[in-house]
Amino acid sequence: MPNTQRAPHDYEALRHHALTLRRAGLSRRHIRDRLSLPLTDAALTSLLEGEPPPDWTRRPNAKDDLRAKARELRKQGRTYNEIVAELGVAKSSVSLWVRDLPKPKRSREAMHRMSEARWAPYREARDRTIEETKAEAFNEIGKLSDRELFLIGVGLYWAEGSKSKPHCRRERVVFINSDPGMVKTYLAWLALLGVERERLRFAVMIHESADVAAAERYWADLAGTDLANMCKTTLKKHNPKTVRKNVGEGYRGCLVIKVLQSADLYRRIEGWWSGIVTGPSEPTATGASGMV
Structure with missing residues (x-):
């Protein structure tokens, strides 16, 4: 040994x-x-x-x-x-x-999957809260009265419609928007004011790289007019240096709605808006309830 x-x-x-x-x-x-x-x-x-x-x-x-x-x-x-x-x-x-083995290097895709798996429950809970809040707010509105639609339309136009300037007097009612809900509300407001459909002119404004034909059909259907009655579409030139987010199937450009012979209507809109902003600023107790 x-x-x-x-x-x-x-x-x-x-x-x-x-x-x-x-x-x-x-x-x-x-x-x-x-x-x-x-x-x-x-x-x-x-x-x-x-x-x-x-x-x-x-x-x-x-x-x-x-x-x-x-x-x-x-x-x-x-x-x-x-x-x-x-x-x-x-x-x-x-x-x-396994502590003696080297720590694995994660690819960007793997890290993204890990992050998604980790935060998915929180996002689902957040999305449920968002939808519940929207549904509750939706039910608070109810059916609009003619006066409520009238006031909404005035504010809507003054926010999104063309306005005359002291240095460039143009008393024309022209509304441009890409949101279908805004467009339908505006058309309902014009109908409430008694503006005849014959006085309306529609045109699409869209980037040339988009599906122009599909956008024209979409806006014609939403406005309730024949595609042949649409005015010439305005194409925006595509700039490759600009990174746009409004792309894909959901991008349809904007709808332009013009009212012919609308100088008097424009002046009334100015007056209505002036009456709203210079009127009583403090809401009544009844009017303020449930709107916070």
């Missing part, structure tokens, strides 16, 4: 000595005692590298198959949480099994 109480003086001799003890069936603690050196766990692991532990040191219930699977998943780039979810083991076990 070799004298195992004397420690070798160089690394190779020390490693040979440690491996001999390991192959003889000694545990790590026994090997450290035999070498009689203050070795750290890392130093002893280095000496025993490549030499498997003896069978008797293995725990009877050790999850070797799960450990091997965990290491394989880690090499595939999976996170601790993903490995835990797939194998159904404790995170501490996964950390013990």
Whole structure:
């Protein structure tokens, strides 16, 4: 029997000595005692590298198959949480099994999927709250009276319609908008005012890179007029340097609605708006209820 109480003086001799003890069936603690050196766990692991532990040191219930699977998943780039979810083991076990492996680098697509999975429940809850709030607000409106539609139309036109300027007097009623709801409300307002359909002229204004024909059909149907009666479409030149967000099938440009012989109507709109903004500014108790 070799004298195992004397420690070798160089690394190779020390490693040979440690491996001999390991192959003889000694545990790590026994090997450290035999070498009689203050070795750290890392130093002893280095000496025993490549030499498997003896069978008797293995725990009877050790999850070797799960450990091997965990290491394989880690090499595939999976996170601790993903490995835990797939194998159904404790995170501490996964950390013990794979902590010597390099941390996986995540691609942009993988990080996006992780972010989506993490925030999806919050977005769903937010979307439900948004829809519930909109539905509650929708029910608060109810059926509009003629006077309510009249006042809404005045404000709508003054916000989105053309206006005469002191330096350029143009008393014409021209309304341009891309929102279908705004357009339908404006047309309902004109009908309330008694503006004849024969006095209305419609035209589309859209970028030349869009589906012009489809947009013309869409606006003609919404305005309730024949496509042949639409005025010439105004095409906006496409600028490749400009990154537009209003693209795709949902982009239909704007609808221009002109009222012929509308100087008197325009003057009335100016007067109506002046009456609204210079009238009482404090709402009554009845009018303010439920509108916050």
